[in-house]
Amino acid sequence: MTRISLSRLPGDGVLVVEGGGELEQPMADLPGFVAAREEEAPRWVWDDTARWYPPLLAAGVRVGRCHDLRLGRQLLRRAPAADARLLVGPESEHWDRLRPAVAFETGLFAVDEAAERLRADLEDARQLATVAASREPARLGLLLAAESAGALAAAEMTHAGVPWRVDVHERLLAQVLGPRPPRGARPQGLEALAAEVREAFEAPDLNPDSRPELLSALGRAGLKVADTRASSLRALEHPGIAPLLQYKQLAHLFQTNGWAWLDQWVSGGRFRPSYQPAGSATGRWASNGGGALSIPAQIRPAAVADDGWAFVVADVAQLEPRVLAGMSRDRALARSARGADLYQGMVDDGAVATRKNAKLGLLGAMYGATSGESGRMVAELTRRYPDAFGLVEQAARAGERGEVVRTLLGRGSPSLLEGLGEAWDHDPGDAPADPDSRARYRRAYGRFTRNFVVQGTGAEWALCWIADLRNRLWRLGGTGPLESRAHLVLFLHDEVVVHTPAALADAVVEQAAGAAATAGSLMFRELAVDFPLTTSIVRSYADAGKPGAAEGS
Known part of the structure; x- marks a missing residue:
């Protein structure tokens, strides 16, 4: 595949490197150049x-493939299979x-001056050499491609x-807060609740937003x-307590998704959040602004598809337990994962008596439950699913020894020092002095590594899913730029939302399922694992999953 690197030059220019050749051109000509070369993929x-990518999208140019050097370097520096010295x-x-x-x-290249004109071709050569020399070039290559495809999808959704x-x-x-208040003032609904709280606690000057004042009022009331x-x-x-809890709930809505949020994040009839791919250690996305990964139920009715369009909302059932079955190659758990409900599959296979026990046991294994009913179920299910439960247990023990663990495709975990702060082994004088404290640090890191291997591999599956789905949606056809065709608009770890012409909604459902199957086969070649989707075709995002919402085939 042809690789074309782009680097910034002084004076608003671009250095284009392809093979052994170099070409300089004005930044203003870049969209036309990219559009012409895209035909060669x-x-x-x-x-x-x-x-x-954002200025290319603004010019109506969609890119099919890229390699994001910042994300790639971040990944390779920590990958256990790669030699970061390269x-x-x-x-x-x-x-x-x-x-x-x-x-x-405000500016396209709002970065520090030292990083303003980095040579992409030189860094690309280093990263390619690092992958080629690694112990797992195929897996790392797939991870880098999926990570970069995710970055394209993130820019497109914004x-x-x-x-x-x-x-x-x-x-x-x-309806819940009253009219929009003046800047800096509480809405009428919040002020009324604050008055109720003050009266109930006999604290006429209480500011319910102040933690110290609230603790003092509670203490005076004998609580x-x-x-x-x-x-x-x-x-x-x-x-x-009742008006206080209601106050806190509505205050959170006002602060995070109130009128100020509308002013900042909604324009032209569109909510445009900012995503940060690989924003967490596990590779899961974060949000740089807008809170797209946690849209509260109270405001979801405002997400309404355009006239003649629909939302297709698709989420995968029990993603992380299915990923655990695949990465551990536990055939018994993979057999239980056939069908829509993995937990019920465990019951049907005779592993446990109830669905609740199945869920307690699997979640307990992934999050380190050692006591109570969950701990008991972990012990019982370990005998039934030794490969799956053994994998997370090994990851936990490695973490307790201070070792780095990895996902299926090769993302490395942060070191114990990074994960738990500089108090741990950064300097012998700074480390916890007593053995009990040091043991707690080790156990805490072990709980992190136990979950890291599964959550991180789940994030890899999701990246493969949206990478394939964005291309499938483009191939569904249509004319004009991205937003005039079926396209992704939201991604929330194990759920995607597609905005599509209503006539294509059923086809989008099929493509989402096809992409999920492809992601599973890419990730777990040695063992077939089902990744069934729950899908809804709705006008309002708030209706997804509700009785009466159209279900995809």
Whole structure:
């Protein structure tokens, strides 16, 4: 496959390197150049997709493949199968410091001057050599390709945006909070609840947003509590607790998805969040802004498909347990995973008596439950599924020894020092002095590594899924730019939302299922694992999964 690297030049120019040839051209001519070469399906190589791709999308140019050097370097520096020393060379220190761009930066290349004109072709050569010399070049190559495809999908989702009805959102806010307040003031609904809380606790000057003031008021009322979290407050009995809990819920809505959120993140009838691919240690995405990974149920009715269009919402059932079956090559667990409900499959296979026990046991194994009913189920199911339960147990023991673990495709975990802070073995004088504290640190890191291997591999499966799905959606056809065709608009770890012409909705359902099957075969070649999807075809995102929502075939 042809690789074409793009690097910035002084004076708003671009250095294009292909094979042994170099070409300089103005940045303004780049969209036309990329569009013309896309017919050959090259792989574009650049420092950060979030810097290069948005202006191409704005010009109506879609890119099929890329290699994101920032993401690739981040991954290879930590991959146990790769020799990170091969990444050392000219400009290495600047590549190591390169941080992700965000969609709402004022300038396309708003980075520090030292990293402004890095040579993409030189870094690409280092990364290719590192993968080729690694112990697992095929797996690392697949991971790098999926990671970069995810970066393309993230930029496309920000560009296209989620259809969002501002009028519906404002009506929802007004129903629970009252009219929009002046800047810096509480909405009427919150102020009324605050008054109820003050009266109930006989604290006329209480600011319910202040943790110290609230703890003092609770203490004066004879309520002993160490924090003001909702879970702690629910355990208390007092007439002021109910309005206080309601206040905290609505205050959170006001602060995170209120009118200010609408002003900042919704424009032109679209919610345009900013994603950060590989934003967490496991490779899961994070959000640089807008909170796309946690849209609360209260405002989902505002996400409404355009006239003549629909949302296809697809999520995979029990992703991480299925991934555990595949990566451990546990045939018994893979057999239980056939069909829509893995936990019920475990019951049907005679492994446990109830679905609840199946869920307790599997989640307990992945998150390190050692006591109570969950711990008991882990012990029982270990005998039934020794390969799957043994894999997470080995990862936990490795973490307790301070060792790095890896996902199926080769992403490495942070070291114990990175994961638990500089107090651990950074300096003998700084490490916990007593053996009990050191043992707690080890056990905590072991719980992290136990889950890392499964959650990280689940993130890899999801990347393969959306990478294939975005291309399948493009091939469904249509004319014009990305947003005029069926396209991804949301991705939430194990769920995707596609905005599609209504006439193509059933075809989108089929393509989502096909992409899930492809992701499974790419990841787990040695063992067939089912990844069934639950799909809904709806006008409003709030209706997904509800009775009466159209289900895809």
